[in-house]
Amino acid sequence: MNRKTLIKKLNLTQKDLEEIKLAVTEAEKSTSGEIALAVAPESESYAFWELLAAVSVSVFLVLCLFPLNQQIYSWLGRIFWQAEPWYLCGFYLGIASLMTIVLYFLFNIPYIDSLIIPQSAKNSAVTKRAMRYFTESGVYCTSEHSGVLIFVSYFEKQLRIIADKGLTEKISKDLWNLLSDELSDCFAKGNVKEGFLNAVEKCSKLLTENFPAKNENPNELGDSLVILEDEKWA
Numbered sequence: 001m002n003r004k005t006l007i008k009k010l011n012l013t014q015k016d017l018e019e020i021k022l023a024v025t026e027a028e029k030s031t032s033g034e035i036a037l038a039v040a041p042e043s044e045s046y047a048f049w050e051l052l053a054a055v056s057v058s059v060f061l062v063l064c065l066f067p068l069n070q071q072i073y074s075w076l077g078r079i080f081w082q083a084e085p086w087y088l089c090g091f092y093l094g095i096a097s098l099m100t101i102v103l104y105f106l107f108n109i110p111y112i113d114s115l116i117i118p119q120s121a122k123n124s125a126v127t128k129r130a131m132r133y134f135t136e137s138g139v140y141c142t143s144e145h146s147g148v149l150i151f152v153s154y155f156e157k158q159l160r161i162i163a164d165k166g167l168t169e170k171i172s173k174d175l176w177n178l179l180s181d182e183l184s185d186c187f188a189k190g191n192v193k194e195g196f197l198n199a200v201e202k203c204s205k206l207l208t209e210n211f212p213a214k215n216e217n218p219n220e221l222g223d224s225l226v227i228l229e230d231e232k233w234a
Contacts, residue, residue, distance in 0.1 A: 001041035024223035033146035033207035040228040042155035043129035054103035130160035
């Protein structure tokens with residue numbers, strides 16, 4: 001999924017993105033903390049689960065054909081005049097391979113994909129991707145370790161709020177969980193922009209209370225909502 005498609009699915013316009021960026025800029029004026037926002041189409045390719053499901057269903061369907069061995073063998077005999085025993089093995093192997101390929105592409109359809117992937121795998125993938133971006137984006141290394149990342153993964157319909165150690169020492173985890181729940185509710189209702197704006201406002205209050213702005217208040221991270229694109233995960 002490319003950037004333009006993801007933005008469209010989130011019902012965001014260029015004006016909305018600029019409004020979110022401005023909200024972050026204004027929020028950080030009263031605090032030495034940093035707020036980072038990011039959205040990913042999905043947190044992992046999930047190719048393993050798609051292939052596993054395709055192979056499993058294919059094997060099951062081939063096993064369902066076993067009671068028809070005699071009829072299939074006779075049919076092969078009519079096609080090749082004189083069928084050898086290994087023709088039957090080749091038939092099953094060919095059918096299984098063809099079904100695996102077809103089902104693999106079928107299971108890549110997002111709605112079906114979401115049904116076959118275990119919830120635990122999705123949870124783990126989103127957490128790992130959020131932590132990865134937390135490191136890649138530099139949120140973890142602000143001068144006072146007072147950065148917070150709001151990471152959203154569209155396919156899994158999940159988000160993670162990751163606060164650096166400077167914030168976790170002063171702000172209860174329950175407050176971050178409450179903010180996460182509020183943002184999830186907004187997203188579920190389709191109010192993506194409002195959800196981000198509300199989250200930025202709440203983060204600003206928490207950061208200002210614990211890390212008020214100093215005379216010198218450099219902007220250490222970008223203020224824009226970062227839209228990540230698909231990639232092949234390692």
